[in-house]
Amino acid sequence: MRQPPSERIAREAIKAWRLAACLWSIVPIIITISLFVLAYLFDFSYWFGVILLAVSLIEIVITIIIVPNLRWKRWRYQVFDQEIYIQHGILIVSRTLVPMIRVQHVDTKQGPILKKYGLASLTVSTAATTHEIPALLEDEASALRDQISELARVEQDDV
Structure with missing residues:
Protein backbone atom coordinates (compact mmCIF):
# COMPACT_ATOMS: atom_id res chain seq x y z
CA MET A 1 0.00 0.00 0.00
CA ARG A 2 1.20 3.45 -0.91
CA GLN A 3 2.08 6.06 1.73
CA PRO A 4 -0.41 8.95 2.11
CA PRO A 5 0.47 12.08 0.12
CA SER A 6 2.75 14.44 2.00
CA GLU A 7 1.52 17.89 0.91
CA ARG A 8 -1.27 19.68 2.79
CA ILE A 9 -3.58 22.45 1.71
CA ALA A 10 -3.28 25.86 3.41
CA ARG A 11 -4.29 26.05 7.06
CA GLU A 12 -6.35 29.15 6.22
CA ALA A 13 -8.77 26.72 4.53
CA ILE A 14 -10.27 26.10 7.97
CA LYS A 15 -11.22 29.79 8.29
CA ALA A 16 -12.63 29.88 4.75
CA TRP A 17 -14.71 26.73 5.30
CA ARG A 18 -15.98 28.09 8.62
CA LEU A 19 -17.07 31.34 6.99
CA ALA A 20 -18.86 29.43 4.22
CA ALA A 21 -20.56 27.22 6.85
CA CYS A 22 -21.67 30.32 8.79
CA LEU A 23 -23.26 31.74 5.66
CA TRP A 24 -25.05 28.45 4.91
CA SER A 25 -26.21 28.16 8.53
CA ILE A 26 -28.32 31.26 8.09
CA VAL A 27 -30.88 29.16 6.17
CA PRO A 28 -31.86 26.79 9.02
CA ILE A 29 -31.95 29.71 11.47
CA ILE A 30 -34.36 31.62 9.20
CA ILE A 31 -36.54 28.51 8.88
CA THR A 32 -36.53 28.07 12.67
CA ILE A 33 -37.50 31.71 13.26
CA SER A 34 -40.24 31.37 10.63
CA LEU A 35 -41.60 28.31 12.41
CA PHE A 36 -41.78 30.22 15.73
CA VAL A 37 -43.58 33.10 14.00
CA LEU A 38 -46.05 30.68 12.38
CA ALA A 39 -46.62 28.96 15.73
CA TYR A 40 -47.41 32.35 17.27
CA LEU A 41 -49.69 33.49 14.43
CA PHE A 42 -51.62 30.24 13.99
CA ASP A 43 -51.56 29.14 17.61
CA PHE A 44 -49.95 25.72 17.31
CA SER A 45 -47.33 24.06 19.48
CA TYR A 46 -43.91 25.68 19.87
CA TRP A 47 -42.34 22.23 20.24
CA PHE A 48 -41.76 21.99 16.50
CA GLY A 49 -39.75 25.19 16.69
CA VAL A 50 -37.86 24.04 19.79
CA ILE A 51 -36.92 20.73 18.13
CA LEU A 52 -35.87 22.51 14.93
CA LEU A 53 -33.83 24.99 16.99
CA ALA A 54 -32.01 22.14 18.73
CA VAL A 55 -31.31 20.42 15.41
CA SER A 56 -30.11 23.72 13.90
CA LEU A 57 -27.74 24.35 16.82
CA ILE A 58 -26.30 20.84 16.54
CA GLU A 59 -25.88 21.34 12.78
CA ILE A 60 -24.11 24.67 13.37
CA VAL A 61 -21.68 23.15 15.89
CA ILE A 62 -20.87 20.25 13.58
CA THR A 63 -20.50 22.21 10.34
CA ILE A 64 -18.72 25.27 11.74
CA ILE A 65 -16.54 23.87 14.51
CA ILE A 66 -15.92 20.16 13.89
CA VAL A 67 -16.03 19.50 10.13
CA PRO A 68 -13.52 22.16 8.91
CA ASN A 69 -10.77 20.82 11.20
CA LEU A 70 -11.40 17.21 10.21
CA ARG A 71 -11.61 18.14 6.55
CA TRP A 72 -8.27 19.99 6.68
CA LYS A 73 -6.56 17.09 8.47
CA ARG A 74 -7.65 14.64 5.76
CA TRP A 75 -6.92 16.75 2.67
CA ARG A 76 -3.54 15.85 1.19
CA TYR A 77 -2.02 15.79 -2.23
Missing part, protein backbone atom coordinates in the same frame (compact mmCIF):
# COMPACT_ATOMS: atom_id res chain seq x y z
CA GLN A 78 1.28 15.09 -3.93
CA VAL A 79 2.49 15.66 -7.47
CA PHE A 80 4.83 13.10 -8.99
CA ASP A 81 6.34 13.05 -12.48
CA GLN A 82 3.84 10.43 -13.68
CA GLU A 83 0.75 11.13 -11.54
CA ILE A 84 -1.09 13.30 -9.05
CA TYR A 85 -2.08 11.64 -5.78
CA ILE A 86 -5.09 13.18 -3.96
CA GLN A 87 -6.55 12.05 -0.62
CA HIS A 88 -9.64 13.53 1.03
CA GLY A 89 -12.73 12.63 3.02
CA ILE A 90 -13.88 12.58 6.62
CA LEU A 91 -15.80 9.34 7.15
CA ILE A 92 -14.95 7.81 3.80
CA VAL A 93 -11.40 8.56 2.74
CA SER A 94 -10.97 8.75 -1.01
CA ARG A 95 -7.54 8.23 -2.57
CA THR A 96 -7.23 9.16 -6.23
CA LEU A 97 -4.33 8.76 -8.64
CA VAL A 98 -4.57 10.95 -11.72
CA PRO A 99 -2.09 9.88 -14.44
CA MET A 100 -0.34 12.87 -16.04
CA ILE A 101 -1.02 11.41 -19.46
CA ARG A 102 -4.79 11.82 -18.80
CA VAL A 103 -4.58 15.49 -17.77
CA GLN A 104 -6.25 17.70 -20.37
CA HIS A 105 -6.05 21.05 -18.62
CA VAL A 106 -5.38 22.62 -15.23
CA ASP A 107 -7.15 25.68 -13.82
CA THR A 108 -7.11 27.78 -10.69
CA LYS A 109 -10.26 29.39 -9.35
CA GLN A 110 -10.99 31.78 -6.55
CA GLY A 111 -14.33 32.89 -5.16
CA PRO A 112 -14.89 35.77 -2.75
CA ILE A 113 -14.36 33.68 0.40
CA LEU A 114 -11.09 32.15 -0.86
CA LYS A 115 -9.93 35.60 -2.04
CA LYS A 116 -10.53 37.02 1.45
CA TYR A 117 -7.97 34.55 2.84
CA GLY A 118 -5.53 34.68 -0.11
CA LEU A 119 -6.43 31.18 -1.30
CA ALA A 120 -7.26 29.54 -4.63
CA SER A 121 -8.44 26.09 -5.69
CA LEU A 122 -6.73 24.04 -8.37
CA THR A 123 -8.79 21.89 -10.74
CA VAL A 124 -7.29 19.14 -12.87
CA SER A 125 -9.50 18.04 -15.75
CA THR A 126 -9.33 14.70 -17.52
CA ALA A 127 -11.62 13.34 -20.22
CA ALA A 128 -13.71 11.56 -17.58
CA THR A 129 -13.91 14.01 -14.67
CA THR A 130 -12.46 16.97 -12.81
CA HIS A 131 -10.38 16.69 -9.64
CA GLU A 132 -9.99 19.59 -7.24
CA ILE A 133 -7.35 20.51 -4.70
CA PRO A 134 -9.06 23.21 -2.64
CA ALA A 135 -7.71 26.15 -0.68
CA LEU A 136 -4.06 26.44 -1.66
CA LEU A 137 -2.19 29.70 -1.14
CA GLU A 138 -2.54 31.76 -4.33
CA ASP A 139 1.16 31.58 -5.28
CA GLU A 140 1.29 27.87 -4.48
CA ALA A 141 -1.80 27.20 -6.63
CA SER A 142 -0.30 29.09 -9.58
CA ALA A 143 3.05 27.32 -9.26
CA LEU A 144 1.35 23.93 -8.95
CA ARG A 145 -0.85 24.68 -11.98
CA ASP A 146 2.24 25.50 -14.04
CA GLN A 147 4.12 22.42 -12.77
CA ILE A 148 1.27 20.03 -13.56
CA SER A 149 0.75 21.63 -16.96
CA GLU A 150 4.43 21.18 -17.80
CA LEU A 151 4.50 17.56 -16.55
CA ALA A 152 1.35 16.74 -18.52
CA ARG A 153 2.85 18.30 -21.65
CA VAL A 154 6.05 16.23 -21.24
CA GLU A 155 3.98 13.05 -20.74
CA GLN A 156 1.98 13.71 -23.90
CA ASP A 157 5.16 14.46 -25.88
CA ASP A 158 6.57 11.08 -24.82
CA VAL A 159 3.59 9.17 -26.28
